[in-house]
Amino acid sequence: xSTLLYIAASLLVAVGIAHSYLGERYILIRLFRRGDLPKxxxxxxxxxxxxxxxxxxxxxxxxxxxxxxxxxxxPPASADALGLVVGCTFLAHGVVALxxxxxxxxxxxxxxxxxxxxxxATRG
Numbered sequence: 001x002s003t004l005l006y007i008a009a010s011l012l013v014a015v016g017i018a019h020s021y022l023g024e025r026y027i028l029i030r031l032f033r034r035g036d037l038p039k040x041x042x043x044x045x046x047x048x049x050x051x052x053x054x055x056x057x058x059x060x061x062x063x064x065x066x067x068x069x070x071x072x073x074x075p076p077a078s079a080d081a082l083g084l085v086v087g088c089t090f091l092a093h094g095v096v097a098l099x100x101x102x103x104x105x106x107x108x109x110x111x112x113x114x115x116x117x118x119x120x121a122t123r124g
Contacts, residue, residue, distance in 0.1 A: 005073035012066035016059040023055050041104060053100025057093050064089025083122020091115035 028051065031037075037044040067085035071077050094111035101108065 002073035005069045009066040009069040009073070012062045012069065016062035016066070019062070020056050020059040024052075028052055028055060046101070046104060049100050049102070050105055053096050053105070056100075057096055060089060060092050060096060064092075078124075079122045080124050083118050087115045087117075087119030087122070089115070090118060 028048075031051070032048045035044075037047045040047045040050065064085060067089065068082060071081045071085055074081075090111050092115075094108045094115060097105055097108035097111055
């Protein structure tokens, strides 16, 4: 069964990479060229940055789920290992939101807190 979980994890990694690359190349760039983006918090640039980091956070979530599948491939899955994968996934979310929004989008402290709490709470 672990082979099947590794295959599933590999597919998630591939989908995550493809989602970020193809979405950036074929969807986001074309969307941002339109020039009629709504102005959130006073600028279309903030809107574009928010859409971009939200798009890529989806890919990061899939990479985190791939990590969960890898942990599950090695039973018994420990709370330490699962908490570390989930925590690191949310720390990555927080960093992407922080950098992508230049600290203007309020999701980044929440994502960072989730990451820290998940890791701390599951440490043996």
